[in-house]
Amino acid sequence: MRWLQNGWSLGRDLFRYAAGGKTAGGAAIQSVLLTAASMLMTLGSGTLLARGLGPHDRGVFAAGTTWPYILGAVSAVGSEAGLLICCSRSPSRAGAYASSAALLVSILVGVLGLSFAILAPRTFLREKPDIYEVALLCMPFALSTVLGVLSRQVLYADRQFISANVNAFSQHATYTVIISALFFSGSLNIRTAGMAFLVGGIAPLLLVAPRLLRTLQPPLRPTPAALSELVQFAYRAAPGDLLAIAAGFSDRILLIFLxxxxxxxxxxxxxxxxxxxxxxxxxxxxxxxxxxxxxxxxxxxxxxxxxxxxxxxxxxxxxxxxxxxxxxxxxxxxxxxxxxxxxxxxxxxxxxxxxxxxxxxxxxxxxxxxxxxxxxxxxxxxxxxxxxxxxxxxxxxxxxxxxxxxxxxxxxxxxxxxxxxxxxxxxxxxxxxxxxxxxxxxxxxxxxxx
Structure with missing residues (x-):
């Protein structure tokens, strides 16, 4: 009974701690609760996706969408944490930092995406045209999701924790709503699922744009100094971040081919x-x-x-x-x-x-x-x-x-x-x-x- 009483009290304290979200710790709990809700929504959309596509097409869709995730993660190496730190230290230069980070990741996504589009069908996806087609369809997701992450870092730096956490949740919510509509209307297939994947990445970016523009201070353009500072930070953080990406995706990359x-x-x-x-x-x-x-x-x-x-x-x-x-x-x-x-x-x-x-x-x-x-x-x-x-x-x-x-x-x-x-x-x-x-x-x- 004492275990139950103390466990209930712990849960109550966690809820109270998260309710305001005004401290970094409260925001952390809010983030975890919204992540939990996002995971449950992802399980729900994944259930409908699996039932609608069947094992073979579900595997093709998973293999195809893995590549935009990887390209987006690689493109944001160091920039995500760098933007948060730079904006926290110098709020008056947040506009320059955010614009520079957006330019940097856009260039990287463009270069990596173009390289993938040219090389993949001639090399490692030569015998998997269906996977390549899905990956190419969903490739814009890499840019939209990375820009969304950078936008939320700006809000975190400005201590707008609730807005940032809710915006992160909106990506999963948008995707789940679209997949549900496609499934119950009988229109769910690999191509429509790919379009839902894209919209799920773009919608949060559009939703956060007005608040982001109100938060950032001019100049809202890249500057050599801000770009140089972010590149240096990304360079130092790259080995650890790339290692984490490799560890996180190694099983799925291997299984695509095995x-x-x-x-x-x-x-x-x-x-x-x-x-x-x-x-x-x-x-x-x-x-x-x-x-x-x-x-x-x-x-x-x-x-x-x-x-x-x-x-x-x-x-x-x-x-x-x-x-x-x-x-x-x-x-x-x-x-x-x-x-x-x-x-x-x-x-x-x-x-x-x-x-x-x-x-x-x-x-x-x-x-x-x-x-x-x-x-x-x-x-x-x-x-x-x-x-x-x-x-x-x-x-x-x-x-x-x-x-x-x-x-x-x-x-x-x-x-x-x-x-x-x-x-x-x-x-x-x-x-x-x-x-x-x-x-x-x-x-x-x-x-x-x-």
């Missing part, structure tokens, strides 16, 4: 369900703010608290999903996707480890050891590539899931081992106790006053 589209469609379905569990750990982003203390021992204690509370929320849902995976897939996606059940069970477990790895990585950053964290990421990404390459050829979607699990488990093992050996902070303590919930409530209260 398994047939129908198997990829099942993998995407399993992956989307497994990631919904992450909405059960909203406390992490608030607690991670506390790790910025200069005293590493304190940061380690906050890390352990975050890990305990996150696992306390995650593990019961993970257990329920492992038991009910067959029924969940059948109800949401239908009998054609029942082959995704084994992969779902593996990816759900991988999701729990991924949560632990993200929290651990934040500890390394907070104690000023980002290079060590990057080395761990590079090692785990290499392990993932090797494992997925071997296992997917043998077991299809299940092999890809197992390979990703091996890579993520390697990352967790290296991060936790490094805490004891390299950071000299000892191994994590993941077992939750009643006093841990009280400690989290106390930290939330102090953060809410900051």
């Amino acid at each position: 398994i047939v589209p129908a198997e990829l469609g099942k993998y995407v379905v399993a992956y989307s369900i497994s990631r919904v569990l992450s909405v059960l750990v909203p406390v992490s982003s608030v607690m991670i703010k506390k790790m910025s203390s200069l005293e590493s021992g304190y940061a380690k204690r906050v890390h352990d608290l975050t890990l305990k509370i996150s696992l306390l929320m995650f593990l019961p849902a993970l257990f329920a999903l492992e038991i009910s995976a067959h029924a969940v897939v059948n109800v949401l996606f239908g009998w054609r996707y029942l082959g995704a059940v084994p992969a779902l069970r593996v990816l759900a477990l991988e999701g729990a480890l991924f949560c632990c790895a993200n929290i651990g990585g934040q500890l390394y950053t907070s104690v000023n050891r980002p290079g060590l964290n990057s080395a761990v990421q590079a090692t785990s990404a290499s392990v993932t590539v090797v494992a997925v390459s071997i296992l997917a050829l043998r077991w299809g979607a299940l092999g890809g899931a197992v390979g990703l699990l091996i890579g993520t488990a390697t990352r967790v093992a290296l991060l936790w081992g490094g805490m004891a050996v390299a950071l000299r902070l000892g191994m994590p303590d993941p077992l939750p106790r009643l006093r841990d919930i009280r400690a989290v409530r106390s930290m939330l209260a102090s953060a809410g006053r900051s």
Whole structure:
């Protein structure tokens, strides 16, 4: 009973902390709650998309839309964080910074998109014309989504947290509404889904434009000084950002070439369900703010608290999903996707480890050891590539899931081992106790006053 009472109090404190959104911590909780809602909406649109397209076409659509995501992420390397920092430091020059960042990413998207359009059908997508067609149709999404991200960074720098978070949510909401309309009207196919993908990226940009223009101070044009500062920041941030992109997309890129589209469609379905569990750990982003203390021992204690509370929320849902995976897939996606059940069970477990790895990585950053964290990421990404390459050829979607699990488990093992050996902070303590919930409530209260 005491566990339930303290758990209810923790949830109430999280809600109160997020309600205003006027502090950075409150905004973080708001962002996580809206991200949770976005993920649920994405699952809903993904369900309709999978039912409307079938496993083969769902796999083709997933493979095609992967490339605009990658190109957009690569184009924004360093610029996203650089714009936020520069606008926060010099609000009077925000117009010049924003214009310079928009110019920089537009050039990069144009160059990378043109290179993809010319080279892809002659090289790595030569035997996959259907995937190339979808990728080319959706390529403008790369620019619209990156410009939308940059716009939200300007709002974050101006402490307009609610507007920025709601705008991020609007992309998922727009896409879900369009997919729903297409599905129930019987008009859903790969091409119309691609158009919905495009509109979902453009709509938030149009919605945020008036507020953005009111926020930015002139001159609203690129300047050599602002452009030079952003390029230098992007250059320094590029290795770490590119490594994170490679780690995040390695499994899907490999599976595009290693398994047939129908198997990829099942993998995407399993992956989307497994990631919904992450909405059960909203406390992490608030607690991670506390790790910025200069005293590493304190940061380690906050890390352990975050890990305990996150696992306390995650593990019961993970257990329920492992038991009910067959029924969940059948109800949401239908009998054609029942082959995704084994992969779902593996990816759900991988999701729990991924949560632990993200929290651990934040500890390394907070104690000023980002290079060590990057080395761990590079090692785990290499392990993932090797494992997925071997296992997917043998077991299809299940092999890809197992390979990703091996890579993520390697990352967790290296991060936790490094805490004891390299950071000299000892191994994590993941077992939750009643006093841990009280400690989290106390930290939330102090953060809410900051």
